[in-house]
Amino acid sequence: MPAPERIPPVGVSDPLRELLTDGELTVRGQIREASNAVLLCEVSLDGRTASCVYKPVAGERPLWDFPDGNLARREVAAYEVSEALGWGLVPLTVLREGPYGEGMCQLWIEAGEEDAGLLALVEAEEPQEGWKAIGFAEVEEDRTALLVHRDDPRLRRLAVLDAVINNADRKGGHLLPAPDGRLYGIDHGVTFHTDDKLRTLLWGWAGSPLPEEATEALRGLDEALEGPLAERLAPLLTPDEVTALRARVRSLLTTGTHPEPSGQWPAIPWPPV
Structure with missing residues (x-):
């Protein structure tokens, strides 16, 4: 399979971002199998509508190992980092007020085949x-x-993103193939910890050299973390988490390889799917 195209970041003036950020949220249902409150909503503004997922902070279950910030802000931070990499791996995600207070709001992606044979x-x-x-x-x-x-280049990009954001929960159910052939990753609440928490199903490239496109994307991300991206992450993560993020990016550039399991805890999340 050829490498997927590079996806340009979505600008702050994008009409879809405006709709998701400023539109009126109407709750249509709840995704009950989720561990935290996940509400399926419709957002509308000036005659435009879209489906989205709204996860209010008030509906989050506390986690002992993620005491700083909240899960909603980490989801938005994961989107920002994905956009800075230029890969468009995370659906458009914003932080906003909703019917149940502050939460993350993410564009709904209509899924294709459940796992597309991944x-x-x-x-x-x-x-x-x-x-x-x-x-x-x-x-x-x-x-x-x-x-x-x-052995799919879309999954390999997600493996790099997960290493960067220190994803502690990359399960099979968090892979979202779209009908147009793109692959998205969702559910990024347990990310950006200062300790190594990487737990993922995507260990197939562990210890292998990073592809050239990943190295180029990481260099761009490293530069962005010294500029506007750092400003966008400041209200979403703690200073220590941003510092750890920079360190992970530079470590990947220094080693030039995909990370390997630390051996200090289970490397695969449970349940895996």
């Missing part, structure tokens, strides 16, 4: 060509299978 369990010791091994999983008592993901 993940699989196989009865094998090694992955086939075009696949990358994640690890062995117990599927029945006394029986295991190899969990694999596609």
Whole structure:
């Protein structure tokens, strides 16, 4: 599969951003399988409408290892970093007031096929060509299978983004293939911790050299963190979290490789899907 095109960042004057930020939110339903309050909404402004997801801060469950800030602000920060990388991996996400107070509001992406064949369990010791091994999983008592993901440039970009934002929860259900062939990542509340918290299904490139496009994107991100991006992140993250973010970007540039599991805790989130 050829490398996906570079997606230009969405400017602050973009009409869609204006709609999502300033439009009237009307709650249409609740996504009940989520661990925090996730509300499906319609946003409308001057005759324009769009579907979106609204996650109010008031509906967040406290987490012992994420005491600073809140999950909604981290979701917005993940979007900002994705845009600075130029890859458009996270749907448009803003921080705003809503019916239940401050929260993150994210453009709804109509999903294509549930996982688009990105993940699989196989009865094998090694992955086939075009696949990358994640690890062995117990599927029945006394029986295991190899969990694999596609060797897909879109997933590889997400693996780089997750390393940058220190994503502690990249599950299969957080991969959102769109009908147009683009792949989005969602649910970025547990990110940007100052300690190494990377837990992901996308370990297939661990220890491998970063592709040239990733190195170029990381250089651009490093520069952006010394300019306007730092200003946009300041109200979303703590100063220590921004400092740790810069350190992760520079570490990736220095090593030139995808990170490997630390071995200090489970490297794969549970449940994985």
